[in-house]
Amino acid sequence: MTTEATVQGEQNDGVPELENLTLSQRAHAHLREEILSNRLPPGTELQELALSQRLGVSRGPIREALGRLAAEGLVTVRPRRGAVVHSLSSEDFLQAYQVREALEGLAIRLAVPRLTPPELDELQRLTDTMETHAASGRVTEFFEANAVFHERLVDASGNAKLQEIYRRLAGQMHRYWRRSLVLRGDLRRSVSEHRAILDAARQGDEETAARLLADHIRVPQIRMQSMTADELLEAEASFERKEEA
Amino acid sequence: MTTEATVQGEQNDGVPELENLTLSQRAHAHLREEILSNRLPPGTELQELALSQRLGVSRGPIREALGRLAAEGLVTVRPRRGAVVHSLSSEDFLQAYQVREALEGLAIRLAVPRLTPPELDELQRLTDTMETHAASGRVTEFFEANAVFHERLVDASGNAKLQEIYRRLAGQMHRYWRRSLVLRGDLRRSVSEHRAILDAARQGDEETAARLLADHIRVPQIRMQSMTADELLEAEASFERKEEA
DNA sequence: CGGCTGGTAACTGTCAACAATCGGCGCGCG
DNA sequence: CGCGCGCCGATTGTTGACAGTTACCAGCCG
Numbered sequence: 001m002t003t004e005a006t007v008q009g010e011q012n013d014g015v016p017e018l019e020n021l022t023l024s025q026r027a028h029a030h031l032r033e034e035i036l037s038n039r040l041p042p043g044t045e046l047q048e049l050a051l052s053q054r055l056g057v058s059r060g061p062i063r064e065a066l067g068r069l070a071a072e073g074l075v076t077v078r079p080r081r082g083a084v085v086h087s088l089s090s091e092d093f094l095q096a097y098q099v100r101e102a103l104e105g106l107a108i109r110l111a112v113p114r115l116t117p118p119e120l121d122e123l124q125r126l127t128d129t130m131e132t133h134a135a136s137g138r139v140t141e142f143f144e145a146n147a148v149f150h151e152r153l154v155d156a157s158g159n160a161k162l163q164e165i166y167r168r169l170a171g172q173m174h175r176y177w178r179r180s181l182v183l184r185g186d187l188r189r190s191v192s193e194h195r196a197i198l199d200a201a202r203q204g205d206e207e208t209a210a211r212l213l214a215d216h217i218r219v220p221q222i223r224m225q226s227m228t229a230d231e232l233l234e235a236e237a238s239f240e241r242k243e244e245a
Numbered sequence: 246m247t248t249e250a251t252v253q254g255e256q257n258d259g260v261p262e263l264e265n266l267t268l269s270q271r272a273h274a275h276l277r278e279e280i281l282s283n284r285l286p287p288g289t290e291l292q293e294l295a296l297s298q299r300l301g302v303s304r305g306p307i308r309e310a311l312g313r314l315a316a317e318g319l320v321t322v323r324p325r326r327g328a329v330v331h332s333l334s335s336e337d338f339l340q341a342y343q344v345r346e347a348l349e350g351l352a353i354r355l356a357v358p359r360l361t362p363p364e365l366d367e368l369q370r371l372t373d374t375m376e377t378h379a380a381s382g383r384v385t386e387f388f389e390a391n392a393v394f395h396e397r398l399v400d401a402s403g404n405a406k407l408q409e410i411y412r413r414l415a416g417q418m419h420r421y422w423r424r425s426l427v428l429r430g431d432l433r434r435s436v437s438e439h440r441a442i443l444d445a446a447r448q449g450d451e452e453t454a455a456r457l458l459a460d461h462i463r464v465p466q467i468r469m470q471s472m473t474a475d476e477l478l479e480a481e482a483s484f485e486r487k488e489e490a
Numbered sequence: 491c492g493g494c495t496g497g498t499a500a501c502t503g504t505c506a507a508c509a510a511t512c513g514g515c516g517c518g519c520g
Numbered sequence: 521c522g523c524g525c526g527c528c529g530a531t532t533g534t535t536g537a538c539a540g541t542t543a544c545c546a547g548c549c550g
Contacts, residue, residue: 059504071317072316
């Protein structure tokens with residue numbers, strides 16, 4: 001940093017893809033992106049040789065990337081049998097959901113005394129967006145607005161560790177947004193719950209906000225207990241059909 | 246799941262000598278152990294060549310192990326500059342502490358309706374142990390009993406994801422137990438807080454238990470805000486001196 | 491005497507080859 | 521005809537070597 005080797009050939013050409021990251025980091029980011037976007041659906045087998053020639057690198061960086069992904073919980077590696085994209089059972093998903101929203105419970109307690117007017121405005125705007133999409137049945141857009149709402153809340157907590165853990169967990173769960181919505185149920189009720197939470201936050205009443213959020217948490221759990229696994233799958237399939245229309 | 250994850254059908258014969266794990270797994274476990282036990286204190290630089298010849302393997306497995314440890318948050322890797330054992334600032338530690346105890350808040354809500362008499366008895370026993378050690382000033386033993394108490398609570402939740410995240414976080418923080426105790430303050434007060442939580446749990450009153458635990462959470466935060474960084478370091482040093490006596 | 495420059499040594503990032511292990515498949519035996 | 525056994529291809533685990541970069545140090549110039 002103090003001395004810079006400006007004479008060194010730093011090829012800063014017009015290509016915007018100037019990645020001076022290591023190959024393993026790029027492989028990691030690439031695979032992570034493909035998994036999170038569902039281009040590599042859960043259960044997909046990941047073979048090192050195929051990945052290496054597809055990304056144009058050798059197996060070393062690929063192995064490191066897979067190791068990192070395994071530590072993040074996105075893939076599971078079976079010793080001497082390769083890696084597969086990790087999949088969550090309904091049970092696993094519900095448990096992760098509980099943890100995620102518990103983290104948000106902490107987030108809102110920390111965030112409420114710190115929330116700035118611009119932040120409150122953005123949360124308000126996101127809630128409005130959710131309401132619009134809920135009314136018109138745009139479930140995908142609803143989910144995205146909902147995800148951003150909760151992420152902003154966590155960011156506003158000012159707790160870096162909380163943000164780190166929350167993002168990791170949210171990343172693991174993002175692929176299962178259909179299941180999230182099925183468990184969440186009525187979107188309009190969800191919107192009104194968000195409004196109530198936001199109102200309490202606006203008044204600086206963190207205890208009420210946290211209590212409302214806790215109630216919000218239990219909705220998917222209660223619904224899941226009243227559904228069989230088959231009903232859950234059927235509801236997910238129904239969502240998929242609707243989305244394709 | 247992140248660390249050793251899925252190794253099934255592991256039959257350990259009488260000889261602990263021959264581990265049929267991969268070298269990278271053994272390197273990972275070895276380094277993890279050395280870091281958690283403070284034999285590799287925070288800030289220690291980890292050079293691949295030195296590690297590889299110390300463990301008798303080549304650099305490949307070492308690199309994989311370091312990558313896993315980095316994903317777990319136990320080391321930080323600086324591109325092209327090697328890895329160092331991760332250290333937590335007071336700020337980081339407090340944030341991690343908040344998250345950890347928030348996770349326990351979820352744990353106790355889930356655990357209370359499920360707690361069996363044997364589990365309650367063990368929690369009672371651990372609280373008694375804490376009281377004994379608090380009275381005689383055996384801070385190390387107090388901390389261990391306290392850690393087990395909270396871990397049992399998390400186990401009793403029946404939520405595997407919660408257990409996984411909690412263990413990871415507790416592992417990161419375990420090296421800083423002195424700081425934990427300094428922030429916690431009066432041990433006898435801590436014991437009585439545990440008793441109150443346990444009483445509520447015994448009566449099946451999860452809301453009261455969770456509320457008491459939430460109050461329990463805020464103690465270190467409040468204390469930290471009333472201490473300067475120098476006072477914190479001095480108090481830690483004081484603990485160290487006492488421990489050596 | 492201090493700051494900059496050039497060289498050098500050490501370390502990380504990457505690769506291709508070697509070795510070990512697993513699963514599948516066909517053959518032979520009961 | 522069913523079942524077990526051993527070979528074989530494929531894939532992972534591991535290694536040593538090579539290349540690029542960083543940090544350190546000595547020497548020169550101002």
